[in-house]
Amino acid sequence: xxxxxxxxxxxxxxxxxxxxxxxxxxxxxxxxxxxxxxxxxxxxxxxxxxxxxxxxxxxxxxxxxxxxxxxxxxxxxxxxxxxxxxxxxxxxxxxxxxxxxxxxxxxxxxxxxx
Amino acid sequence: xxxxxxxxxxxxxxxxxxxxxxxxxxxxxxxxxxxxxxxxxxxxxxxxxxxxxxxxxxxxxxxxxxxxxxxxxxxxxxxxxxxxxxxxxxxxxxxxxxxxxxxxxxxxxxxxxxxxxxxxxxxxxxxxxxxxxxxxxxxxxxxxxxxxxxxxxxxxxxxxxxxxxxxxxxxxxxxxxxxxxxxxxxxxxxxxxxxxxxxxxxxxxxxxxxxxxxxxxxxxxxxxxxxxxxxxxxxxxxxxxxxxxxxxxxxxxxxxxxxxxxxxxxxxxxxxxxxxxxxxxxxxxxxxxxxxxxxxxxxxxxxxxxxxxxxxxxxxxxxxxxxxxxxxxxxxxxxxxxxxxxxxxxxxxxxxxxxxxxx
Numbered sequence: 304x305x306x307x308x309x310x311x312x313x314x315x316x317x318x319x320x321x322x323x324x325x326x327x328x329x330x331x332x333x334x335x336x337x338x339x340x341x342x343x344x345x346x347x348x349x350x351x352x353x354x355x356x357x358x359x360x361x362x363x364x365x366x367x368x369x370x371x372x373x374x375x376x377x378x379x380x381x382x383x384x385x386x387x388x389x390x391x392x393x394x395x396x397x398x399x400x401x402x403x404x405x406x407x408x409x410x411x412x413x414x415x416x417x
Numbered sequence: 418x419x420x421x422x423x424x425x426x427x428x429x430x431x432x433x434x435x436x437x438x439x440x441x442x443x444x445x446x447x448x449x450x451x452x453x454x455x456x457x458x459x460x461x462x463x464x465x466x467x468x469x470x471x472x473x474x475x476x477x478x479x480x481x482x483x484x485x486x487x488x489x490x491x492x493x494x495x496x497x498x499x500x501x502x503x504x505x506x507x508x509x510x511x512x513x514x515x516x517x518x519x520x521x522x523x524x525x526x527x528x529x530x531x532x533x534x535x536x537x538x539x540x541x542x543x544x545x546x547x548x549x550x551x552x553x554x555x556x557x558x559x560x561x562x563x564x565x566x567x568x569x570x571x572x573x574x575x576x577x578x579x580x581x582x583x584x585x586x587x588x589x590x591x592x593x594x595x596x597x598x599x600x601x602x603x604x605x606x607x608x609x610x611x612x613x614x615x616x617x618x619x620x621x622x623x624x625x626x627x628x629x630x631x632x633x634x635x636x637x638x639x640x641x642x643x644x645x646x647x648x649x650x651x652x653x654x655x656x657x658x659x660x661x662x663x664x665x666x667x668x669x670x671x672x673x674x675x676x677x678x679x680x681x682x683x684x685x686x687x688x689x690x691x692x693x694x695x696x697x698x699x700x701x702x703x704x705x706x707x708x709x710x711x712x713x714x715x716x717x718x719x720x721x722x723x724x725x726x727x728x729x730x731x732x733x734x735x736x737x738x739x740x741x742x743x744x745x746x747x748x749x750x751x752x753x754x755x756x757x758x759x760x761x762x763x764x765x766x767x768x769x770x771x772x773x774x775x776x
Binding site: 309332335337339346352353355375376377380398405406407412413 | 452454455456457459461463464626627628629642646647708709710712719721723725733734736738742743745746775
């Protein structure tokens with residue numbers, strides 16, 4: 304199996320890590336949230352040329368995290384998606400749809416009952 | 418004194434193949450800002466991993482979108498195969514490459530037709546889609562389907578393309594090149610078409626990188642990156658150059674896609690000459706455990722398939738980051754400062770696939 308470059312970091316260090324990555328010239332590839340037991344696992348992936356790496360944070364259901372959209376502007380799409388589908392609390396998104404990004408009938412459909 | 422107004426664009430619009438809504442902030446006839454709203458075709462496909470096991474999910478992955486169907490299936494299967502350590506037979510890799518490149522040609526022809534339709538060149542639209550029918554007929558001959566043809570499976574492919582059929586295809590592509598030359602000549606050299614494309618919606622190289630643009634949208638701004646160079650399927654055995662342009666305008670995006678079609682024909686020719694004679698698939702035993710990010714090159718750009726498996730039949734997570742989702746910020750950027758009349762054409766130049774975007 305190919306070993307993926309995924310580093311778990313404390314969520315408090317997220318912005319600092321992301322700023323360093325931006326300074327090195329990486330682009331944002333994707334942000335993915337997964338429910339693991341009683342926590343959310345959020346993986347931020349970046350690429351520079353063909354190099355690909357990911358940083359991961361683990362947060363509890365009610366933890367609020369800071370948006371990385373001031374650093375990587377395309378992040379607003381992924382963060383709004385996480386808010387709508389999982390109910391993850393992301394603060395200070397550059398363009399915040401306040402739960403109306405996907406116009407869903409059912410609120411936070413991907414959120415598992417923990 | 419200029420007047421500011423907000424004009425809603427979509428979700429229903431004659432030029433849009435799929436629904437997307439934009440609130441266009443206009444100052445007289447110039448777009449100042451565009452605010453997107455999506456969610457009209459969100460089907461919750463990623464959540465279906467809870468109900469469909471990892472084998473059945475191939476059918477769901479293929480149905481994320483009709484145009485990109487084959488490569489969605491291939492990307493998903495490749496991600497699962499990597500996690501499970503499955504080595505797909507080499508013939509299956511080559512067949513996947515051939516069908517993927519045919520998908521690229523038909524997708525670009527579809528897009529060219531829509532682009533022509535967006536500026537009222539109906540006959541060029543019809544000619545593009547008439548040529549596309551040849552590719553769909555070739556899909557039907559080899560797989561039984563024209564749009565969603567379900568040949569990918571975990572461990573390989575379900576159907577074969579024999580030597581006689583490959584020879585027939587190469588003959589069809591030879592004839593097609595002549596028709597493609599005539600068609601693309603109109604897009605690249607016709608005065609009225611050029612006036613709608615040249616100098617419109619410029620995306621600089623720096624902006625393309627900052628906004629994480631992918632695919633032809635990025636390559637037309639001068640960034641040399643193509644996910645096929647990672648060497649998945651049979652691409653590690655194929656020689657091809659990455660097609661770029663430097664101008665970053667709508668014309669450059671058209672030019673890149675046209676050149677990619679001709680390049681795809683050459684890639685298919687190479688694959689057909691090198692395809693080995695092996696089985697089509699291997700038996701899959703057990704369940705996946707682990708996680709993997711699989712990156713492939715869709716016609717619209719880099720697509721990322723992330724799977725996380727826990728050793729059971731049902732995946733813990735399946736996430737697709739599609740190229741149109743990545744190109745939305747770039748689309749909003751090129752809309753700023755454009756004329757209102759250019760909005761439909763500019764939206765089309767990212768080759769939007771909203772089904773892919775929303776899943």
